[in-house]
Amino acid sequence: MTGRQTAIFAALLAAGVLAGWCGSARAADVPPAGAAPANAVATNTATAADLEFFESRVRPVLVEHCYKCHSAESKSLKGGLRLDGRDALLGGGESGPAVVPGDPAKSRLVTAIRYDDPDLQMPPKTRLSDRQIADLAEWVSRGAPWPEQGAPASPAGPAGGAGSVESFDLWKRRDAHWAWQPVRPHDPPAVRDAAWPRGPVDRFILAKLEQNGLAPAAPADRHALLRRVHFAITGLPPSPEDLDAFLADPAPDALDKVVDRLLASPQYGERWGRHWLDVVRYSDTLGNETDLPIHNAWRYRDYVVRAFNADLPYDRFVLEHLAGDLLPDPRRHPRDGFDESVIGTAFYWLGEGRRSPVDLRLTQADAFDNVIDVTCKSFMAMTVSCARCHDHKFDAIPTSDYYALYGYLKSSRYTQAQVNRAELDAQAAELASLRSKIREAAGAALRRRAGSVSAYLLAAAEVSHAGARPLAEVAAGAKLDPTVLERWAAALKEPAAVDVTHAMYAWQRLAELDPAAAPESVNAKWQALLADAKASADGSAAAAVRREGDVELADFRGAGFEGWLPQDQSFGPAPLKPGDFLLGADANRPIATFVRGGAWAHSAFLSPKLEGTLRSRSFTIDGRYLHVSAAGQAARVNVVIDHFVMIQDPLYGTLRRVLNGGAQWHTFDLAMWQGRRAYVEFADTTTPDLHAMGAPAGVGPDGHAAVSRVVLSADAAPPPSVAPQAPVALLGADSVDSLATLAKRYQVAVNESLDAFGAGRLDALPDGEARAMLLAWLVEHGLLDADASPAAGRGPDEDRQVLASLFEQFRATESKLPAPQRVPAMADGSPDEEHVFVRGSPKTLGPSPEPRRMLQAVAGPVAQQPPAPQTGSGRLELARRVADGANPLTARVMVNRVWHHVFGRGLVPSVDNFGALGEAPSHPELLDYLADRFVKDGWSVKRLVRELVLSSAFRMSSTAAEAADAADPDNRLLHRMPVRRLEAEAIRDTVLAVSGRLDTGRMFGPPVEIFLTPYMDTYGDDYGRPKTSGPLDGDGRRSLYVMVRRNFLTPMLVAFDAPPPLNTQGRRTVSNVPAQALIMMNDPFIAEQAKLWAARVLARNELDTPGRVRLMYRQAFTRPPADDELAIAVRFIDRQGGELGIPEPARATDPRVWADLAHVMMNVKEFIFLN
Known part of the structure; x- marks a missing residue:
């Protein structure tokens, strides 16, 4: 803090200003998401998030790398230490306890896996990966949570993984847990206080309160209510003009009109779209070592905003996410005509990415695991990834269901889809x-x-x-x-x-x-x-x-592409046959040549300006060499191993060729990939590969690729050429x-x-x-x-x-051909089902592939589910089952998410986990009532939001009687409206709004580059640091439009708990840490916006000092100042002017003084909290 800032805050503390202002908002009601209770370390009372972390990230490592020597199944227990139960861990072996909960530095297990001690290195032959070490250390720091007490039984058999004491009974678990049961409509209950409810929602809330002898809190005042509803719907504060209009409207439906106006505003989609981006772990970059860009990811962000603004029915939203590329009726943008539906599938590709790892299949399995985890949590709030290595420990999800879903991903392809395909x-x-x-x-x-x-x-x-x-x-x-x-x-x-x-x-x-x-x-x-x-x-x-032993993967002599999968326009409806022609550049000689030398899949069929890709079906590499007869210009051919598309030179440079020349054989040596699954991809697109910073060398616009034969062979020499007729x-x-x-x-x-x-x-x-x-x-x-x-x-x-x-x-x-507008998306591949990975290891496969299907707890036993299609991935059929109104999870989950964002806490507080480790609903009948209504109302999110924000429950004050707080300390029964801190983006956007810098007129488009702080500059070019810094204020754009770089997250947003984009996080942590105060006091962005706010206020020449203070209060807090607050602020203007040596007549108009006041007001608790 500078000397000037110290003087500002010291003066205010002496005057009692900050003490009064900071105490004007009640502490936030929502505990940090995933935070462990205080006694978690001692008693193993971990949260659902902790136990999920253990099941998905820790237990698989222990099973694969430790249980052979340190479990009940060990032939000879090494060191007297067992690692298959928490009590055994804490008791330790011959050298003492293996783990000190909460203290990785003192835990011998962590020391051993880090190889810090040359005499204590485990596993002894191969060091764990950096991620596995970090996960185990994180687990210990969380208190070593473990879902089982005592030592478990021996691990299960080949179905994979450590078993639990209780045998797995899918149907018993399904029947015993509320979330798997069908949604049952309920009539709103009768209540004694018939005047309070404004609708069915209120009757459910009031009935529960009355059953517990409680009454709802009094209504909030109109100032607080208007601020609350603006932030709930748009994430922005109301203007003084909005406040005046609302206060001047005595009509009973005054709030209804405000709500309808806000729901119709484009800012609604920005606010609720940001909520959804947390769920799908949105980022513009891939993270890891080089933080490479996710090319065109921003189109997905814009798609989400448009979908919420258009009130796209949620079931259609789900369909577009899971199979938007396969819908028979793709949704078009009403003005520009581009394909909206395919953009939804970009969510598959928003996870972290690593290029050229040592173990491709394991890395791809980790990537697919993240997709399955995010997909199932986002739409069904089920932790299906906990079944990757073994049957789920608590929920009705066998590991076979996990690999059934895996098959849908394995049968699909990464692509950069054209959104303007209809036009092209x-x-x-x-x-x-x-x-x-x-x-x-x-x-x-x-x-x-x-x-x-x-x-x-x-x-x-x-x-x-x-x-x-x-x-x-x-x-x-x-x-x-x-x-x-x-x-x-x-x-x-x-x-x-x-x-x-x-x-x-x-x-x-x-x-x-x-x-x-x-x-x-x-x-x-x-x-x-x-x-x-x-x-x-x-x-x-x-x-x-x-030739004996050769496998012909491409034969284009037939009528079509014979199992190959063309995408976009360039390869045309069929391969070129002898006698087809290519156009030339001269009108006097329009035919440049005739095709000869066999049949060719040719991407210049119509024009080299058209772009596209051609992919083979998946095949097993059972020959060392892949021979490709191809020609081209500024195009490329990729061999994709195990669906891993992020291959990069120099480690795996043999898997890609740039085509710049006439027809010739290109030979790929696949010796190190024997037995793997692969496909071949030809591309003439200018869009870079997923792993690339830019287009590969030699690849450019107006290129073309032509391929006649693809042969898998044990022979290093290409097949003999067939002479033409x-x-x-x-x-x-x-x-x-x-x-x-x-x-x-x-x-x-x-x-x-x-x-x-x-x-x-x-x-x-x-x-x-x-x-x-x-x-x-x-x-x-x-x-x-x-x-x-x-x-x-x-x-x-x-x-x-x-x-x-x-x-x-x-x-x-x-x-006139328009440039292709592309987005990361899913494309259909060939059917390709996956074996169970025994204990989660792709090196050890179960006996037979798992047929693709929906979760059995939702769709019934395998024999009762229709078989997956024999062509394509089958994702559309899966999407229809997920989006089916009869699915007991999908509507409940979305209704609960909306409730969470409106009221600050879900009816099911664990919004991403409806399983046994999640929390039970506080109002189960209300949850089912809303889910049933949601489906019957056409899956309309806007209608649901409107109903909730117009309820009496939403209008309650955040202050309640002491007796009510004592009886319901966690406010589970909603006897009052909870106090809530604004999210990180809302805080930043509010700062821009009060300063007058916020530009709400500019929506959509590529993200604004992040501002590089001096600390970020110290990274040099490592970790994908951007070459140039963006503007300090993000060019006045809403936080939604500032680039999300996994390795370079915006510090202010991180400090205020913007989640790292790694996994689904439908409920954000709400922390209270010194970094937040330091950001608000010292960040150059805050100081700059305070100056702009001061200039904005001083421009109101018709106002005197008290008038300007009143304006600032209305802008910042949506209310006028109390008399004492006004007096303190006016006195501050004078005193601070004196501190700065400003002559008395000029103090009231000096921008420095008003900037200091603006800076202080941004640090008032009420600025970032909602009452």
Whole structure:
């Protein structure tokens, strides 16, 4: 604290100002979420969060790494120490207690796993991971919570993991626990005080109070009520104008009108969207070592805000989260038309991420575990992840259910989905239509131009012989275009023509003969060429036979992609077959080339400006080498092992190739991945991979990827190449006695090929590939660009005009293609179910895969559930079961979350855990009444919020009679409205609001970079530190729009308990620590905003000093100052001006004095608390 700040607060303390102000708000009623009771260390009375932490993060480590030597199952108990029960831990072994609850530094277990003592290192052969060590130390610091007393029975068998004393009975547990039971509608109960209830909710609350001999607190005053309702709905304080309007409205529905206005404001979605982001652990970065960005995560944040503002039915919200990419009726943005539904699936990818770990499968299993944990807690408030290593210790969740859910993730893919896909699809369809018209027009035009092929061939042969007439003379004599004839002559001399598969192989070989050669000699040469062609065909047939041991993963010769999964527009509806064409850049030559050399999945099918990906189905790596025949430009191919997409050089650089060149074999050595599951991905998108800071080197816009074959093999050499069909076969087998005869044969072959091309059936012909090679050679050499003897009808100029018009339309449409707007999302993969990991280890698998299905406690036994689909992931079917109104959890959980945010405490206080370790509902009938109504009201969150904030319960004062507090000290019965501290974001936003700096008009878009404090600067470039700092005030944006960097969280928000984005946290901790006071007194942001607030107040020239103080009170506290408060503040202005040496006449208008007063008012408890 600076000397000036010390003087400010000393003066106020002497005057009794802070003592009075700070005492004006009651202490917050909500205990820290997850905080252990004071006697937790001694008695093991841990919270649900502590026990969940033990089950998910500690017990699996003990089971895997310690129980072999230190449990009841040990053949020889080492050191007399058992680690399979809390009493055994505390009793210790030969060297004393293994754990001192609450003190990791004094616990021998922690010392051993940290390898701090060279004589005490456990496990002895392999050190635990840093995370496992940190988890065990954290567990000890929490008091070593353990759900079982005494030593447990021996661990269970192959189903995995340590068993409990009581055997697992799923149906007994289901039937015994309230949360699994169907929602039962209840009529609101009768009450004695019929005047108090405003609706059914109040009757449930009042009935419970009356049963316990209590009465509700008196109504809150209108100032407190208005502030309360503004923060509940928008997270922002009411303005003085809002206060004046409310106080001036005597109508009975005055509050109703305020509530309806706030619910209709865009700030409602920002407030309630922020609540939801806690549930799905939202972050813009991945954390861990380099804190890489989650590309485009902000689109999900905006989606959530829009969903709440639009009052999207919650069941639809759930469907979009779990399977928004698969919905048959994707929801479109009402103005911009982009796909809202697919954005919901981004929540899957908001967790932490590590790139290139040593154990890919374990790291991916940890990532999937986080997804399962967040998914099940978010929508069903069940700790399903506690069944990762063993059957759940307390809830009706067997470990087989956990791996059934795992299969849905394993059958899906990470992608960067296009949200504006509909717009791009429409443009792509227009391009496809124009492309078809170009093919028809070009086929007809080329057919007319090709009438002189035989004449050009004979003329080119003539000029190629020694002593021939000059080319111009030959062209004139034959009435041919000399420029085109020159091209013919040059093209026929190219060295490649000596290959039997070359389009002009036969012509070049016969043209080598003397022009006066006898017909018999010509035919003999011709027969030899036919023999060469047959030998080539026989060799191709042999090469086409699959090499023993090879597994062909890609065969695009069929009608479609044959099990491969194309995404977005670039790869088109089907692979390109021989005879398909690619457009060029010249309107005079719109067809650049024809496809040959087999079938190709080609992402420039329509345009290189379109983007997309192509993924294989999952396969088991049972061959060392993966051979990929591919070409491309500015594109990439990835081999994804165990679904782990964050592979990064240099550790695993062999799993990615950048495609920048012609067709060639790319070989991946997969020796270290034998037996693993994998898939192959081709991408020409400019969006970087998940692990990358930017696009990989060599990857850029307008790229393309083309793939013809993917082969898994034990052989290091690629498979033999299959030679294309020899065009000689198009010329017939009859004898040829002269070049003129052969020229006519070429003319017929060209004519027939162009007819087939124009009709769109070239690829259907058995010799279509040979015909495509012939046409490609003619087009690529510009040999059909002009025709000296056009056929009757349309001439070359007219052909050019028609083609130029179509081509210009195509390029104009192409130029209007919008840039893809992308978001991290889920895409469907191939069905891929998972085995149970015995004791949670992916190295030890159960006997058979678990079929994908819903939790049995919700959907019934496995045999009664419909089988998962045999194509795709089945996530849509799962989503429908989760969002079903008959699911006993989903509606209850969301209703409880809303209640928690309105009243500060849920009807079930453990909002993320409805299991046996969670807390029982305080008003079970009310919970079921609201859940039933919620479903029947169309799952409307806004209606529910409105009903609750307009209730008499919400309008109660936070002050109650002492007798009521004594009878209900925790306020479980809601005899008064609890006092609540504002959340971190609401505090920061309120500071901006009173200063006048808050910009509520700007919503959505990429996040504002965080402000780097000097402390953050000390990290250098480590841990993903941003290159530049954002503005101190976040550019005046709401806290929602400030970037969430896992490694660089905003200090003010952290101090006020903004949760680290690691897991679901529907109920925030509410702490009271010195850092909060230090932030409010010393943070440069607070000081800057105090100055702006002072300037804002001083700008009101019509106000005197008392008037300005009154304005500040109304802005900060939504009430006028009491007389003594006003007097103290006015006196402070004068005294502080004297402290600063300001002449007396100027003190009342000096901005420094008013900034100091503003700073003090921000430090008043009432500023950050709601009464």
